[in-house]
Amino acid sequence: MGKAGLKIVTIGGGSSYTPELVEGFIKRFEELPVKELWLVDIEEGKEKLQIVGDLSKRMIEKAGLPIKVHTTLDRKEALKDADFVTTQFRVGFLEARALDEKIPLKYGVIGQETNGPGGLFKALRTIPVVLEIVGEMEELCPNAWLINFTNPAGMVTEAVLRHSRFKKVIGLCNVPIGITMRIAKELGVEPSDVHVDFAGLNHMVFGLHVYVKGEERTKEVLELMGTEEGATVKNIQELAWEPDFLKGLGIIPCPYHRYYYQTSKMYEEEREASINKGVRAEVVKELERELFQKYQDVRLDTKPKELESRGGAYYSDAACRLIDSIYNDRGDIQTVNTRNDGAISSLPDESAVETNCRITKEGAIPVPVGELPISIRGLVQQIKSFEVLTVDAAVTGDYHTALVAMTINPLVPSDTAAKDILDEMLEAHRDYLPQFN
Known part of the structure; x- marks a missing residue:
């Protein structure tokens, strides 16, 4: 890493999240x-890339910093x-996400x-592209770190670790940060006073212990979660937890655990929402349209507050914090996929896990x-088996591996249902699944 300054590349730069990333770099410039x-x-995202690039330049100009922003379709x-x-x-x-949500x-x-x-199909579409990027990094920037927050972040990290020689990869998710922020709010303390021992997998992570200024407060947090809607994220329906279940569990579930512990309720909520207001992808599409209208305003030179409604609050700031800790060898604790x-x-050594880590230059x-x-x-081991088979299917394009992965997922009730869903989704996504064609 040169003393003259860092070169950072963001793939998917036309994303609505990019202004938060830019804000994070501005805050930490010193x-x-x-x-x-x-x-x-890519070509299809050219217009959004231009809009986001122009906003990023305005933000940096306002901050008076010597950061040069380049926009390109040449990776x-x-x-x-x-x-x-x-x-x-x-x-x-x-559009692909909408199919992932509607067909099942x-x-x-x-x-x-x-x-x-x-999740299986998002991984099947995404992993080959990420491995292609990693191959280019090995050639063009072999000493760079890959900080991935493309979902499914855990499976993407698993794929890079298992199916490439590139090891400088860390996956990132905003769920642990969101849980910590929510706990701090409920307890009336500063987020910096809260420490949670997170462990598990991406979107399958648990808070084993909660500490506030060194004092354990796990039971108190579980009681609060049983009386209120509990920690959640924007894209997940807030359903109250059963207090006695939380008491028995004794550890903090993440919002995504509702899909496994409240399956029938969550299915009904999703089905009803799809009829009345559309699936989440359709809601997000409207949010994105409104955000990009704002981004085009030449008077806008800060990240708009509405971005938090998008469901990815704290994502980009977490990425900046992670990059800062690697670059400055801080040795602080962050929750990442590695x-x-x-x-x-309880899990194989070579598996990608989401857990608390000390972040250093290594x-x-x-x-x-x-x-x-x-x-x-x-449950965690079952999901890890699902992830490993999904990664293998994404790399090989093997139909039968994909079918077994689909069948062993706890949300799929039978092998016949798995096959019916798999066949329809393979056809619906065929343009983005060349390995299966």
């Missing part, structure tokens, strides 16, 4: 001297000699972006957890 920010997209040009690469793209755009509903199964059949290396003894060093509690161990 400690994180970004010299060049390259925003990369290889951007990657050359990069220090950090962030990924935040969606293969197939929101026809079969009585939850359709969701990163869980169940929807190679297990024995931290969670990357993410997982904090040892030991065995997961028996109450969650089986």
Whole structure:
């Protein structure tokens, strides 16, 4: 990493999240001297890339900082000699997400972006593209770090670790930060006073202990979650938790656990929403349209507050914090997706896990957890099996591997349902699944 300043490349630069990323770099400029920010997209995203690029330039100009913003459709040009690469793209755009959400509903199964059949198909579309990017990084910027927050972040990290020689990859999700912020709000304390021992998988992560200024407050938080709607994120229906279940569980579930512990309720909520206001992808499409209208206003030179409605609040700020900690060798604790290396003894060493890590110039060093509690161990292991098979199917294009992955997912009720959903979704997404064609 050159002393003259950092070169950062964002693939999916035309994303509505990019202004938050730019804001994060502006806030940290003294400690994180970004010299060049390259925003990369594809031909279909050219217009949005231009809009976001112009807003980014206005934000940096207002801050009076010497950061040069480049927008390009040439990924290889951007990657050359990069220090950090962030990924935040969606293969197939929101139209593909809408199919992921709608098709399973026809079969009585939850359709969701990163869980169940929807998560499987997002991985099948995304992983080949990420591995292609990693191949280019090995050639053009072999010393760069890949900071991935393209979903499904855990499976993407798993794919890079298992199916490439590139090891400088860390996956990132905003769920642990969102939970921590919500706990702080409920307890009436500052987020910096709250520490949560997170462990598990992406969108399958649990808070094993909650501390406020060093004092354990886990039971109190569980009681609050049982009386209120609890910590959630914008794209998940807030359903109250059963207080006695939380008491028995004894640890903090994440919002995505509602799909597994409240399956029938969540299915009904999704089915009803799809009829009355559309699936989440259709809601997001309208939010995006409004955001980009704002972004085009030449008087706008800050990140608009409405971006938090998009469902990814804190994502980009988390990425900036992670990059800052690697660059400055801070050794602080952050929750990221990385190679297990024995931290969670309930899972294979080579697996990608989402857990608390010490962040240094060497990357993410997982904090040892030991065995997961028996109450969650089986579910986490089942989801890891689903993830590994999904990754294998994405890489090989093997139909039967994809079918087994679909069938063992807890949200899919039978092998016949799995096959029906798989066949329809393979046909619906065939343009983005060349490995299966």
